[in-house]
Amino acid sequence: MATQIELTRAGEGKHVAVLTLNRPERLNALTRVMEGELRQAIEDLDRDDTVRVVVLTGAGRGFCAGMDIEELEVLPPGDIRAAQWMRPFDMNRRADYQTRYGYFPAMRKPIIAAINGPAAGLGLVFALYSDMRFASEQASFSTAFARRGLIAEHGIAWMLPRVVGPGHAADLLYSARKVPAAEALRIGLVDRLYDPERLLPETLAYADDLARNVSPRSIGVIKQQLWAVPFQDLAEATRVANEAMYASIQSEDFKEGVAHFIERRPARFTGN
Template identity: 60%
Template sequence: MAYTEILYDVTDAVATVTLNRPDRLNAWTTTMETEVRAAMARAAEDAAVRVILLTGAGRGFCAGADMDLLNNIQGGGERRGPPPAFDLTARPDFQMQYGYFPSIPKPVIAAVNGPAAGLGMIMALYCDMRFAADSAVFTTAFSRRGLIAEHGISWLLPRLVGPARAMDLMFSARKVDAAEALRIGLVDRAVPGGQLMGEVRAYAADLAANVSPRSLKVMKRQLWDAQFQTLAEATAIGNAEMLQSFRSADFREGVAHFVEKRPARFTGA
């Protein structure tokens, strides 16, 4: 499809999805939602893509829902039903309107280059990891708009920062800078703004070149699903997956390239 509100690029096995409404701090619209979903499906299905990055154009990541969209909802319009499930084989928890990122069989990394508010913050939280520029600012925003904990953030946020901090961030909707976000576990790395894309691309390129895509796919599913499992269940699943990995071409390659002291040539098989 032709994109009007995002950019899509694939370089060295890394797909970059860029929210592209910089004049509105990449505020979220229904068009953007459709295009991001299509781009994620495209990257998920492309065998040449091994890692996905999500970022924003200009000085913002995503300022949340566009005010025109909110005004339309307030006026009784723009109440669509949820889209079809992204992956029908995924657990129902990961078939939600915005909560489908965990069902994408490849790592999705957010490069938060500026403000991430409301729904924009939620989209960053659904990514598997978050790298933030030192200019990034996070706010839940909802309580200051008369809204509530939307789209699963009441489940996501406490798992990252703990229940009490999640209460603080939800109740106050205060702004959290990159340094605090790193300290409380909201992001995984905070770097100077000019270095953000270089650092996140280097990390993604290392995964794409040197890590088994089959391992990434299986481990991502294990880690997200484990949050609904007991230790015994997670152990049993891990043991079964280990037996399957022993039979894989990537396991044979993993041993061979280590013994032969050469770069890996993983295929994902």
């Protein structure tokens, strides 16, 4: 059976994994097959120590147009809570991320969404669950839910205000209007905006810089900090950071971080 996800490797040391949603004729609208393949691919890449950064993008003109309408029409209501999607993630078993798409924050490696076209509904959910969002000037965004008789699903009502602020979040969720790329950059929905031809090369260059020059151990810990801190007060965040710093100072990557700086040479981080 043909796969609906394409996996390639990029970068100087091939440490960047590129996951491409691959149904271009449907603007990469999500099916249950694609959803299962995406989750399995990310879990496999998390266990692969040769991978340090993941870039998620779409084939053709779209990033992801949401759930395929043909599947949505026959989707049983219970699918939203089906056990097959809810198996536990790592993330120190944090209850906040034991959810359908919790495997995005649970992954130890950064996920950068390279949004090349329309991102609607679940496509926007995938973008928000990614660590960073780089977009093409041809990208557009829509929550879509209210125009389908649905609601703000998969925690997006919690995530979106933290990205764009409560007023913009209410606008995007209530109206489900199409937001052009320039406005998405202005309100903070995306972090960088590129000419369409430059989106993937620039995103891969950034990802490769992370893969070659930054400690993968450090990124893994910092990512976990960033996703955990919304549920912590300052005292807990500081205590957790102090414990992580104590462990970091004893790591091989810390020794290498000091050595390559003193010796003025490229870093050779191992992630240990």
